[in-house]
Amino acid sequence: MADEAKYRVGMVSKMTGLSTHTLRMWEKRYAAVLPKRTEAGGRLYTDADVERLRLLHKLVGSGHSIGGIAKLPDGDLRHMAAAFPAPSTQPALRHLPEVRERVLAAIEHLRTDEAEQILSRAALSTEPTDFLKEVVGPILVEVGDRWERGELRIAHEHACSTVMRGLLFSLMRLYPTNDARRRVVVATPAKEDHELGALMVAMLAAMHGWNVLYLGPNLPAKEIAYAVTDTDAQLLMLSITNLKPKDSEREIAAIESALSERVRILVGGRAATAPRDSRVQIQQDLALVEAALSG
Amino acid sequence: MADEAKYRVGMVSKMTGLSTHTLRMWEKRYAAVLPKRTEAGGRLYTDADVERLRLLHKLVGSGHSIGGIAKLPDGDLRHMAAAFPAPSTQPALRHLPEVRERVLAAIEHLRTDEAEQILSRAALSTEPTDFLKEVVGPILVEVGDRWERGELRIAHEHACSTVMRGLLFSLMRLYPTNDARRRVVVATPAKEDHELGALMVAMLAAMHGWNVLYLGPNLPAKEIAYAVTDTDAQLLMLSITNLKPKDSEREIAAIESALSERVRILVGGRAATAPRDSRVQIQQDLALVEAALSG
DNA sequence: TAAGTTATGTCTAGGTCTTGTCGAGCTATC
DNA sequence: GATAGCTCGACAAGACCTAGACATAACTTA
Missing domain, CATH: 3.40.50.280 (Cobalamin-binding domain)
Incomplete structure (x- = not known):
């Protein structure tokens, strides 16, 4: 039902905000989407196509070049769209829930290296306070909860603490000061x-x-x-x-x-x-x- | 997934805060990153490139010279970003006894920032094994001894452990590996x-x-x-x-x-x-x- | 301390590439 | 014949490319 090819180019133009010219060009030049055709040659787009085009439109609007992103898989596009909301309006808080999920998954499998990597990447692109409040704190709480519920073991809790300790140490040292009065x-x-x-x-x-x-x-x-x-x-x-x-x-x-x-x-x-x-x-x-x- | 080269130089400029001029110069003069090219010659950066550039930007902002750090591997950069901002130019190979003295003096006055600074500088210019055997180990032993003799207090011992812990963490992350067999x-x-x-x-x-x-x-x-x-x-x-x-x-x-x-x-x-x-x-x-x- | 050297970010100039938009000419559908 | 769609070619604005000049600051050396 959702994968039915049913929208013609004019409709898709209205749905995505892209001109029909642009839609055709993105297809011809970059193969951004490849809609089915009617027997007579008319384009027929699916819901997934429209969704993808909306993502691409959004990303282009935030500065990406269509040539560079047109061929990326949907997952990457979604990820990028989450990581890069309209720069001036919202800070990059949107993808933090995903960061939390990925870190928790890594800890669950005792992959501390992976957890560290995700965290330090996120820390570099997030305000430190937000990072503490939206990532570090919630993860600690969640690990504690899951441990109490018996879903995680002491080993996981130790691994998590270790990672966080190392990370916080590092972050702390990012802000040196010589102000002896404070x-x-x-x-x-x-x-x-x-x-x-x-x-x-x-x-x-x-x-x-x-x-x-x-x-x-x-x-x-x-x-x-x-x-x-x-x-x-x-x-x-x-x-x-x-x-x-x-x-x-x-x-x-x-x-x-x-x-x-x-x-x-x-x-x-x-x-x-x-x-x-x-x-x-x-x-x-x-x-x-x-x-x-x-x- | 995330290792595709997809960002053009303008986008990378927005993401890192570095001007496009600077991005090109860092590439040309220091080979700080070497993005793939489109057929026509346009630069295409990966997520990893962007992260590396963010790190470099951060380090340059805190006093390092781009020429000195542009060629270092990612691990080193992360370590330095985590460690402390002053440049590390002194090859203190036989200064290790002096390093020990200075660190001990710093700890005696509870100046952990100073101790950290001396240690990370020494760590970066010493073979890791030597560093452990000639600096970290002896200092721990010495602090323990002085504590037993009543010359230092528990607070000093804690301060020392804290510093060392942070340092060893950072150093450990210098050597990432993916070898699942070991x-x-x-x-x-x-x-x-x-x-x-x-x-x-x-x-x-x-x-x-x-x-x-x-x-x-x-x-x-x-x-x-x-x-x-x-x-x-x-x-x-x-x-x-x-x-x-x-x-x-x-x-x-x-x-x-x-x-x-x-x-x-x-x-x-x-x-x-x-x-x-x-x-x-x-x-x-x-x-x-x-x-x-x-x- | 003065003068030279190096390191580094910025700017300009002239050319190429990218990309959205338009128009011409043609076809299918109602 | 009006409407919507198709392909192809053209075009202009802006993004990018290279190479080199410049200004400034930091470091060396006389």
């Missing part, structure tokens, strides 16, 4: 082993021009306080995703009491809590963390 | 949190053309066995530096019994031990591990 220490309190949140936050800070000292997961309160004081940092960011509220509050209180009042403390992550009466800010939303960093 | 899984058994040995070994393997699946630290025996079987790896490498002999032997025995006899198992690290009567090889010396990999 130092931030990023870490995870004792017993909190989950470091990816901290890494994401560290990357955001680096992106906003902060001079980041990243200390990794599971650091005793005394040590965190020492690092902040020793480097004369103005800001301390902690990430807490797994810790019990009791432990979390105890650690944070210990850190807070060891620090000068000048130091701002920002705690993020799913399980972030703080003692009352404390000057610690809780901020679970990445966008708000970012706002705090740019202020 | 797959190796690298991990650390349950309760062994110390992953730097594993990372060093993973990097060595990658360097020798192995297709490395790095799973990180602290992975249960079942999971390790699953990963090896699922990816059809020929070799499993474990690193053990902190585990008690009893735990170590139990984990290794569990892994061994779950694996096909075809799979070689290599265990390295300070605390490496294995049950007797096992086919597991123990190899503490990095040079010998390397020999095993190249064989």
